[in-house]
Amino acid sequence: MSYVADNWYWILAAAASGGMLLWQQVKSGGAGLSPTEAVLLINREKAQVIDVCEEAEFKAGHLVGAKNIPLSQLGSAKGLPGNKTTPLVVVCASGVRSAKAVSQLKALGYENAQSLQGGMAAWRAANLPIQKS
Incomplete structure (x- = not known):
């Protein structure tokens, strides 16, 4: 539990990054070809x-x-x-x-x-x- 408390900002950054990637997929209509x-x-x-x-x-x-x-x-x-x-x-x-x-x-x-x-x-x-x- 000490690890989570000491590194909460890294966990938040990882969650925010994943959320942004998910949002891009949803916004662009899902997976497709570049x-x-x-x-x-x-x-x-x-x-x-x-x-x-x-x-x-x-x-x-x-x-x-x-x-x-x-x-x-x-x-x-x-x-x-x-x-x-x-x-x-x-x-x-x-x-x-x-x-x-x-x-x-x-x-x-x-x-x-x-x-x-x-x-x-x-x-x-x-x-x-x-x-x-």
Whole structure:
């Protein structure tokens, strides 16, 4: 008990640090790929990019080679790859809709679907290329 009393500030610092890490995960929509991890997956494993933004958002700027399938239309599976083992990088503006889309895709059998954590905002912050259409 003496250890806890003598080192309460270290215990508090560890708890606060863990709380901040947990908050970042909750705020960003959970686990997902960083922009760097997404680039590696696209380049090394030929992952397809699915953008679940609405059409106007997509036209304003998206990842190069991304296919636009709005979240509301994802259940129809039109435009999704026929091979359900194809790695998918799912993108939206902030990462919230893409995390929901990953859940839907996994229910459809696409087990290799992953969300871009932070969405297009994180992609832009990493100064990665954007295509406008």
